[in-house]
Amino acid sequence: MSEAPFPDTSKAPVCVMTMVYQDYFFLKKWYQYYSAQFDPAHLYIFSHGNDPEHRKIAPKANVIGVYRDPTLRRLERKRWNSMSELHKMLLTYYNWVICSDVDELILFDPEVSTDLGSYLAEINQDETPPKSICPLGIEIIHNPELEPDEIDENQPILDQRRVFRLNANYSKPCILREPGRFSVGGHANTHLPRVLADHLFLVHLRFFDYKRSHERLVSRLNMRKKLDRSDNEADLTGAWSNDLENLKTLSSRVPEQETIDFPEFRKKMVDGMRVMHSGTMAFWGGGRTHEVYRLPERFSRVF
Secondary structure (H helix, E strand, C coil): CCCCCCCCCCCEEEEEEEEECCCHHHHHHHHHHHHHHCCHHHEEEEEECCCHHHHHHCCCCEEEEECCCCCCCCHHHHHHHHHHHHHHHHCCCEEEEEECCCCEEEEECCCCCCCHHHHHHHHCCCCCCCCEEEEEEEEEECCCCCCCCCCCCCCCHHHCCCEEEEEHHHCCCCEECCCCCECCCCCCECCCCCCEEEEEEEEEEEECCHHHHHHHHHHHHHHHHCCCCCCCCCCHHHHHHHHHHHHHHHCCCCCCCECCCCHHHHHHHHHCCEEECCCCEEECCCCECCCCEECCHHHCCCC
16 A cells, blocks of 8 residues: 555645643743744643643643652653554644644744744655654753852843753654654664754753752652552653752853754764664663854844
């Protein structure tokens, strides 16, 4: 049977989805950014715990309440199984689905473009578009000595925080045109071969502000300690404890240079890629950089 024509003219071009528990600051930024890129009617927010505050923050988006198990049993496995099924459902109605966590935003180098919709429309013209696309993963790192001012919520984050490190784990296959199954955390999926996009970045914000990030991580660590440990799942208590230590270590580092061009790191990612899970998923090599860098000033108005 031959493949169905792509793009399918009976579908809308693009939607964006996330699943969120509280995280009001990040949802506000997520909604502001993506509602400027796309009609908010094509934004889908799965509110973990059916939080009414999410509807206030994103009044024109599709906010869908999802039950949250208070024991957190197999929390991340359940969540990413759900993300796999939810993006599959949305691909019934859209040619592309952008799927990521609420503290992750997909952007272009503004020297090249600022329009995700036009980028995907251009890929539509390719004879065989990739099943999913991976931006290069970068993590914003707040060094309070270099950037001492508190975050102004009414100003772009990247105008206030531009120090970052590279992290191959966050080069996620988050832009999809065919259904696939995500690994826990969304770091890989069942689409092979993996495709690493040029000039496209996933910006991860978990360490973007020392005070806010520290409070968020401590809150989640304390919550986890009060609950039963899940069966058949990595211990999130250990992971969140490691994040606290990483925040302390990274926040004192000084940028090596101001750049967004990393051909050698990109090559390490591709050359070091490992195929796992009985040959169904591939994970990038390269790890994460010890060094931190600074985004060029042209990124400061993106979000």
